[in-house]
Amino acid sequence: MAIAIKLLDAKAPSGPLESRWTRHKDQLKLVSPTNKRKYTILVVGTGLAGASAAASLAELGYNVKAFCIQDSPRRAHSIAAQGGINAAKNYRNDGDSVWRLFYDTIKGGDFRARESNVYRLAELSLNIIDQCVAQGVPFAREYGGLLDTRSFGGALVERTFYARGQTGQQLLLGAYSAMMRQVDAGRVTLYPRREMLDLVVINGQARGIVCRNLVTGELEPYVGDAVVLCTGGYGNAYFLATYAKNSNATAIWRCHKRGAFFANPCFVQIHPTCIPATGDYQSKLTLMSESLRNDGRVWVPTKKGDTRPPNEIPQDERDYFLERKYPTYGNLVPRDIASRAVKAVCDEGRGVGATGRAVYLDFSDTIREKGIDYIKEKYGNLFEMYQHITGEDPYKVPMRIYPAVHYTMGGLWVDYNLMSTIPGLFVLGEANFSDHGANRLGASALMQGLADGYFIIPYTIGDYFANTTLPKVSTEHSAFKDSLADVHRFLTKLLSIKGNKTVLEFHRELGMILWDYVGMARNAQGLQIAIEKIRRLREEFWNNLKVPGDANMLNKNLEMAGRVADFLELAELMAIDALHREESCGAHFREEYQTPDGEALRNDEKFCYVAAWEYTGDLSKPELHKEPLVFEFVKPTVRSYK
């Protein structure tokens, strides 16, 4: 058990905002090149954050072991990101700057993020694009051969770089190839088809992990001098989400139970434009990138229960509700605002499609003005994907879309150096809570993952090593033995229940509770109900679960059982956090706290802080630690996109 830090010190530097990161770097201690070779770093996860970290740390001379669940590191969930990545390059001369990207991101997050972190992120956005282009990432270009950009939600400038509708794929392949170069050089060793199931803490320092080899079922201990978690977000707690099927909370949750604080677990982004579910059998939802809102217009019929096909509804009987409610940003309002607006029109009974839980995203105006080829070039693969899934042709009929769980702003608490409350445990990418406050703007997750991995951790981890004594340990240490025994017991228990309900059934049920009560709109009563229901479901899980097979083989059901067990615990913390935050901010919308026209009503006096929860041994009684957020450079205002 780590000792609780009562006052959370973010180690954020002071002084002028523009020079904070530079000065901080200058003050960080360095490790000499010969000494770097003596350190082993365990990087868990090979998405944008993990692959970029593994490559950059190995380039510096550290020994890196990289772990992932998939059969190849190139398949991490980051691969699915579609729309783009922000950078304040101002290549368009449209008034963009580091300051403006910083401001948009802080405001987009509804003033619930650290100024120092967000400014650094905006600053590093410039280097990211340079690095990726040098690796051969084929970004979209203009006829002159220079890079093209487009707009994304929450911004009035065109700062989003993209590679057709496959930006995440191309960026990840860039980071993956940089990492494979280090595999070639012998500095990175890959461990695919491994799942980290525990963190080993010795003398209060993170010193290793325990993994399950997903092919043989063997439990494998690994010793390291630091652990860098890059295991992504926990949105699959909701069962139906746009995440890849293997995305999970297990690594961060087990670290939480070993002493890492969990920050803002209730901040979950629900993305407005996803393909609506068609039936109960479905286990995954598909995103239609936000970039589509550049050229698609969102509407519903003005009349309730209008079942005419969309093409037969005349213009004056359509409500382009985003354009009507938010004339300045129109269809490009931030995601939380768009999602709530969609939900509101569907709640009024004006939703479309078989279930009435959908709105139109219509490209006919753009097709008429700019032609079909324009759309094809920009969004071809998305249109194709839509057609594959729904069997409808979006060039002819408008897309039908509905919000779905997409991203988690919450995650393990980290300081400015990206270190958690456990010394030696660093957390990068979506797995940490750091930069997006209560709502993330589009195209900024890729930016954050790569900033963390390429440009921050290589500096801050050296400072940790230079300031720390790390006694030699081996897997013979009792902490490793205990951890192996714990994991073994856990797996055996899952297999021995032999009840009647499958993992999938439990997961689906949990998802429904979270979606209904900890989703787009929340209230105190609903959250209390959710907590009760989650507890009951968890109890039933441990008494009535049925897992086939055994632990000594490839067994996806056993993997999923462990993940759902962790989701069932994390879900309660999400509800507790949502209940305690008696305000609305960003994606966290508490119905009790809204303006007369239904917008989020923040309470800066009481809730201008990061809520970091400590595990106490009792899931129902986590301890709250607060990191106050101080705004020296921007004034928290009412977030208006009108």
Place this chain on the structure above:
Amino acid sequence: MAKKMTLHLRIWRQPNPHTPGKFVTYTIRDVSSDMSLLDLLDVLNEELIKKGEQPVEFDNDCREGICGMCGFLVNGVAHGPKRGRTACQQYLRDFKDGETITLEPFRAKAFPVIKDLVVDRSALDRIMAAGGYISVNTGSAPDANSIPIPKDIAEQAFDAAACIGCGACVAACPNASASLFVGAKIAHLALLPQGQPERIRRVLRMVEQMDKEGFGDCSNHGECEAVCPKNISIKHIAIMRREYLRALFCS
């Protein structure tokens, strides 16, 4: 509109690499034609678990055709009947009611079966480690716009870079050659100015590694291109050959 269908699934069942496998047929009734093939496997697995039987193992992750994790033979065709799509993007509406669908793992010496429909494709990663990259350390890159690249070249590089590393091309090839996969990466990097310094070394090493992994030679059957979910053109194999000859000549 969604219809109800009944389908028979004839699936390769193999508990581990050392035990011989066999086909087992299952029938699933009353499923929606809007379902994907992987949804159908989920439904089957739920039924099997309830009956106390072992579920069918198959690799998958994104379920939207981009990660390259899914993949098996559907009625003998890698990824399935609809061309230009991965296995996870096959929908029941494209099968006939009452049809028997045969599912078996990718077959190739370099892709040993792990269990049921799951195979080991790590050979592809080892080929990538043998030069499928541009050597540029973090922090050493010049400004992104200092390297202008004509739009059509960038587009061609993209077409090659779109490969998802699924291995279907290998499974479809009578020689189990990985030439389309390797050709795509070589073309992607050889087309770009950033890829020039390592052009020779890259093609020599990647081709050598491909041979070492036990992939066969390409004899222009063109089956790879036909099953590639990302429509990677066979012209990339020609580019690889040209690059290889050029490299031999230059070195």
